[in-house]
Amino acid sequence: MKKIIFVGGGASAFFCAANLDDTKYKIIILEQNADVLQKVKISGGGRCNVSHACFNPKELVQFYPRGSRELLSVFTKFQPGDTMEWFESRNVPLKIEEDGRIFPESNSSQSIIDCMQKEISAKNIEVKTQSVVKQIITTENGYKIITKEGEFDADFVVFTPGSSPKTLKIIEELGHSTIPAVPSLFTFNIKDELISDLPGTSFLNAEVAIPKLKTDESGPLLITHWGLSGPAILKISAWKARELADLKYQFEIKVNFLGIDKEDAEDLFNDYKNVNTKKTIGSSRIFDITNRFWHRILWLSKIDLEKNISQLTKSEIQNLLENLCNRKLKVTGKSTYKDEFVTAGGVNLKEINFKNMQSKILPNFYLAGEVLNIDAVTGGYNFQACWSEAWLIAQDLNSL
Ligand SMILES: Cc1cc2nc3c(=O)[nH]c(=O)nc-3n(C[C@H](O)[C@H](O)[C@H](O)COP(=O)(O)OP(=O)(O)OC[C@H]3O[C@@H](n4cnc5c(N)ncnc54)[C@H](O)[C@@H]3O)c2cc1C
Structure with a gap:
């Protein structure tokens, strides 16, 4: 069975893994912290602003200072309406507030976390916390993921660790170029x-x-x-x-x-x-x-x-x-702004195929979320980009 390794256990990784066909792959999520989905937990002041009620991809992309052109095709395949349906069909009722922001009806990010955790536990997916990925090297058949605790071979890598200088260094060493991160939303x-x-x-x-x-x-x-x-x-x-x-x-x-x-x-x-x-x-x-x-x-x-x-x-x-x-x-x-630290910068978008979020440089290597040079204004748009990109990756892997 081919093996998929996720680097980072955050929003993009969990949403992607939750949509994967686990009968086809051995799937492992490597997360550096003791807990996964920590940013989702604190998001939206603890309420998690999951998306925004803007259902026209052409209008939606206008809220992304970086990534608007590239996200257009992504949103034609998975957009806020799909996000709503995804969560609501899994018993997480959502509500649209007056300004268009979408939250769980419970007003608690825990509902979103519980839902994704439930999906992952129902599948044959291993989540390894306290696994800090230090380096990734290409091998003859795929990749070797090196963590402090040990090494993992992978046929496919889904790279979703956010955009810290350390994670950008890992991806640069593999040949990708990056745009230096600067704060956005302040x-x-x-x-x-x-x-x-x-x-x-x-x-x-x-x-x-x-x-x-x-x-x-x-x-x-x-x-x-x-x-x-x-x-x-x-x-x-x-x-x-x-x-x-x-x-x-x-x-x-x-x-x-x-x-x-x-x-x-x-x-x-x-x-x-x-x-x-x-x-x-x-x-x-x-x-x-x-x-x-x-x-x-x-x-x-x-x-x-x-x-x-x-x-x-x-x-x-x-x-x-x-x-x-x-x-x-x-x-x-x-x-x-309200501890909402969002960065502009990350992997150069020219090096990504937005049909399936695959690297154009590395075979069988996918990227999603904040690690990319994509960010939005406040209002649930950052998560929407994560869900849509992650969904595309899952579809691509499921179709192989
Ligand atoms: C306080 C706050 C509130 C926010 N509120 C909202 C909101 O309400 N709505 C919205 O749309 N957006 C919000 N955002 C932005 C949103 O949280 C991010 O855009 C989103 O979480 C990015 O998802 P991601 O999967 O790329 O990264 P993350 O969710 O950050 O996940 C990356 C994961 O990778 C792990 N990791 C990093 N490096 C390594 C490594 N070397 N080895 C192993 N694991 C690693 C990290 O620990 C983390 O768990 C908020 C951000 C913050 C900081």
Whole structure:
């Protein structure tokens, strides 16, 4: 019987193994830690955001700053609808939240882990934990996997260990080229009097631009203890992961807290002023922002809260609107988003056949998951790429 060895016992490995025909192969999963699926366990704040309710592959790939072109064909074969069916047909009911993220109804990543573990235990698959793969060498008939604890021969290798420098070194030694890993999905560290002491303040639809990189994103924005976070920031951090690493995370951003043009904001201001002539500026409710943030903006714009709205000078109004719609802030570093450490970088996608996720360099050698130079914005897309790639590998091996 031919032998398949998985390097790494995470999301991609388990999903692939769970879809394999175990009557055809002897299957071993080698995992360095004492426990498998540890990232799934902590994912989505312990709830595991398994996928995203975006069922059109062409739309879906737009959430992948790296890998969008290559994933298109992958998603035409296995996409979020298939993921939902896969888990639900195995008694893991899923739910779609308002923003499209898909979670287990139990709100616990353990349901996803239990399901995959059950599938694996029902099959003839050996899981060897505390097996650190140090090196892989090609042999006449396949591969030799060298771990601290011993050596394993394999006819097929499924390489799914994530993208640490150590795992990238193993794959480079086998002849693959890699793009160095840099963090993706992070929040911006900012020290500025505009946002200090206002953590928790959120904006429904703000615009964030990085003029130096000629890029911008819009979406919800959140003030944190360290600076700014929320989808608008996370999206920009993922799309510009490499450029921001080159800038050593020191750059200027321009924020429009209202998400509307300054001219439109001015119209709203004037309309309000014309109807509420007796109101003080401090008690005026013109824009969809919190009271505390409004007062902070007024303070920063050097406008007395008690001043009557109709007595504001032109330059005071312009200053106020500029701070709301074009406020420049200096980013001085980055922080990890909810411990969700995702990297941009990994094995060069040109060296992978995306019809079956096989290496174009190494025969009978498959790769999936974070080890590839593929990553997505937050929202369940990273797991979806793992499930789809892993499923393709299983189909290919089952068909041999
Ligand atoms: C805190 C956090 C939360 C996240 N939440 C979400 C979410 O909700 N939704 C989403 O889509 N994505 C999420 N992600 C991203 C997602 O977890 C990853 O994209 C996904 O786990 C990658 O799967 P993988 O199979 O490539 O690698 P992993 O799941 O990381 O598995 C790799 C496995 O290989 C093992 N390994 C590594 N090197 C070796 C070696 N030399 N020998 C043996 N074993 C080895 C590792 O210990 C690990 O178990 C989150 C990430 C983090 C860090």
